[in-house]
Amino acid sequence: MTGDRVRDRADVVGDLHEEVGVSLARCDYRYTAGRRRIVDALADAGKPITLPDILAAAPELAPSSVYRNLDVLERSGVVQRIAAAGAHSFFEFAEPLISHHHHLICIDCGIIEDFRLDDDMERRVDSGLLEAAGKAGFTPLRHSVDLHGYCAACA
Amino acid sequence: MTGDRVRDRADVVGDLHEEVGVSLARCDYRYTAGRRRIVDALADAGKPITLPDILAAAPELAPSSVYRNLDVLERSGVVQRIAAAGAHSFFEFAEPLISHHHHLICIDCGIIEDFRLDDDMERRVDSGLLEAAGKAGFTPLRHSVDLHGYCAACA
DNA sequence: ACTATAATGAGAGCGAGTCTTATTTCCAAC
DNA sequence: GTTGGAAATAAGACTCGCTCTCATTATAGT
Numbered sequence: 269m270t271g272d273r274v275r276d277r278a279d280v281v282g283d284l285h286e287e288v289g290v291s292l293a294r295c296d297y298r299y300t301a302g303r304r305r306i307v308d309a310l311a312d313a314g315k316p317i318t319l320p321d322i323l324a325a326a327p328e329l330a331p332s333s334v335y336r337n338l339d340v341l342e343r344s345g346v347v348q349r350i351a352a353a354g355a356h357s358f359f360e361f362a363e364p365l366i367s368h369h370h371h372l373i374c375i376d377c378g379i380i381e382d383f384r385l386d387d388d389m390e391r392r393v394d395s396g397l398l399e400a401a402g403k404a405g406f407t408p409l410r411h412s413v414d415l416h417g418y419c420a421a422c423a
Numbered sequence: 424m425t426g427d428r429v430r431d432r433a434d435v436v437g438d439l440h441e442e443v444g445v446s447l448a449r450c451d452y453r454y455t456a457g458r459r460r461i462v463d464a465l466a467d468a469g470k471p472i473t474l475p476d477i478l479a480a481a482p483e484l485a486p487s488s489v490y491r492n493l494d495v496l497e498r499s500g501v502v503q504r505i506a507a508a509g510a511h512s513f514f515e516f517a518e519p520l521i522s523h524h525h526h527l528i529c530i531d532c533g534i535i536e537d538f539r540l541d542d543d544m545e546r547r548v549d550s551g552l553l554e555a556a557g558k559a560g561f562t563p564l565r566h567s568v569d570l571h572g573y574c575a576a577c578a
Numbered sequence: 579a580c581t582a583t584a585a586t587g588a589g590a591g592c593g594a595g596t597c598t599t600a601t602t603t604c605c606a607a608c
Numbered sequence: 609g610t611t612g613g614a615a616a617t618a619a620g621a622c623t624c625g626c627t628c629t630c631a632t633t634a635t636a637g638t
Contacts, residue, residue: 298635300585319625330587335626337585353506354595356625372561383559389551396544397570404538405575406527414567415552420560453604455616474594485618490595492616509626511594579638586633592626602617608610 284311287365291344302329303337307346316350316358316371316380350380363410370412374419381419439466442520446499457484458492462501471505471513471526471535505535518565525567529574536574 288307289299309325310317322334338359341347348362350371358380360366368390372381385393393413401408443462444454464480465472477489493514496502503517505526513535515521523545524537540548548568556563 349508351506351508353504383555385551393548396540400538401570407578408570408572410571412569415556415563416565417561417563423562
């Protein structure tokens with residue numbers, strides 16, 4: 269029961285680490301303890317977080333190393349950066365490590381949360397975007413749909 | 424003929440300036456020559472541009488003044504800032520000065536272009552987003568749909 | 579174990595953007 | 609017109625998120 273749930277979670281996290289390890293190895297990067305700590309912090313958060321968030325979760329890490337490793341993880345397709353104006357960037361797992369989703373961005377406190385569109389809607393959006401891209405001679409790789417407004421806490 | 428076309432364009436730009444002036448006045452800001460130059464640069468570009476772009480179009484402007492005025496224009500609802508990771512922010516007219524649209528963002532050269540979805544698609548996307556926002560206790564103000572990939576020049 | 583290669587950590591360095599302050603411009607009242 | 613007060617400007621100092629450098633340390637592969 270409780271034991272099983274813990275076991276399950278450990279397995280899921282174990283799978284995550286394995287997938288990350290494979291992604292890193294594909295680019296000739298090593299999966300070091302520091303990188304594992306970053307991945308743990310991202311997994312624990314369950315939403316996009318900033319460098320200070322990561323340092324708060326793993327104070328033993330050197331800021332410069334975290335920046336470098338986030339860059340390595342981004343290059344390996346493990347994490348994705350979300351740019352914020354005049355503030356810290358946010359980081360979260362990239363697809364396919366995390367299922368396709370979009371962002372709720374609070375224009376007051378800056379927090380970013382994930383949300384999913386149902387498959388039908390997602391397909392329609394995607395085909396609409398593909399069409400628009402084709403007309404513009406654009407080769408699309410991915411799309412992002414962000415909702416800007418006030419989160420439950422700031423409303 | 425040619426004269427008429429020029430006249431028409433001048434009228435459109437005149438309307439733009441008038442609208443901007445009203446927006447600024449509503450926030451007790453003045454519509455100065457420097458701010459007008461920025462608005463002209465944005466109008467001439469017809470797509471999101473950066474501070475260096477604005478300075479290239481209007482070298483007589485002081486960078487600090489342009490930054491300050493972009494901030495004023497953003498506060499007045501005239502322009503909108505588009506954050507870019509580790510690079511200059513992009514600026515363009517906000518709605519309703521420019522019709523609702525989305526962005527094609529080249530992940531190679533960084534250029535940003537506008538595109539429109541047809542009204543039907545836009546409505547569907549919007550209702551889908553509203554529903555998702557409601558579930559999360561989020562109060563949405565606006566949405567952004569960006570397509571990331573390679574532009575015609577970089578493909 | 580040995581060696582080549584990658585990763586780390588501390589701090590210097592970079593650059594986009596903001597703040598400060600003295601000066602100038604604008605508008606309105608007289 | 610002149611004058612007085614409020615807003616805008618310009619130049620540069622400054623902040624801060626982030627990257628680079630480099631000496632040191634850890635990690636494979638042989």
